[in-house]
Amino acid sequence: MVREVVVYPDKRLKLISRDVESFDEELHTLLDDMYDTMRAKNGVGLAAVQVGVDVRVLIINIPLEDKEGEDTQPRENTLEMINPVIVEADGVEVFQEGCLSVPGFYEDVERAKHVKVEYFDRYGNKKVIEDDDFLAIAVQHEIDHLEGKVFIEKLSYTKRKKFEKEWKRKIKGQKSLKI
């Protein structure tokens, strides 16, 4: 089931998410709904807090080569991470990021190039993953959400100011369309 995505500057995005303690049906439903929501919005990653649930759960879709006529977002390519912790981070990488909670806005963000992450899968099995490409960037972006942070907070002062001005105008425009 597709859930509503919380959009910036909604205060719920500032919540610091709690650890998951039960790997139960409720968690599985949340993960399934997050997958449906990510797909419906054409996203590549989503944190539970973005659908208003402040628990340490995130999903990332590892994109495949864009082959015509093929499903580029198969379910088995979606990584589910519960209670993720970055245990190693090094190097520097600049990537253009976007976010389903800040729709239509993209900007370069600097992050660690390589990370090692420990997490649990939906059944409570402990896992570890290492990456120095797209997945490394996406994990850092999603874990920031679990800490109540959105990627625009990593922009320079000037870029942030410009964003806030444009975003206010955009949100106002959307409100007036609903009348």
Ligand code: CO
């Ligand atoms: Co995001």
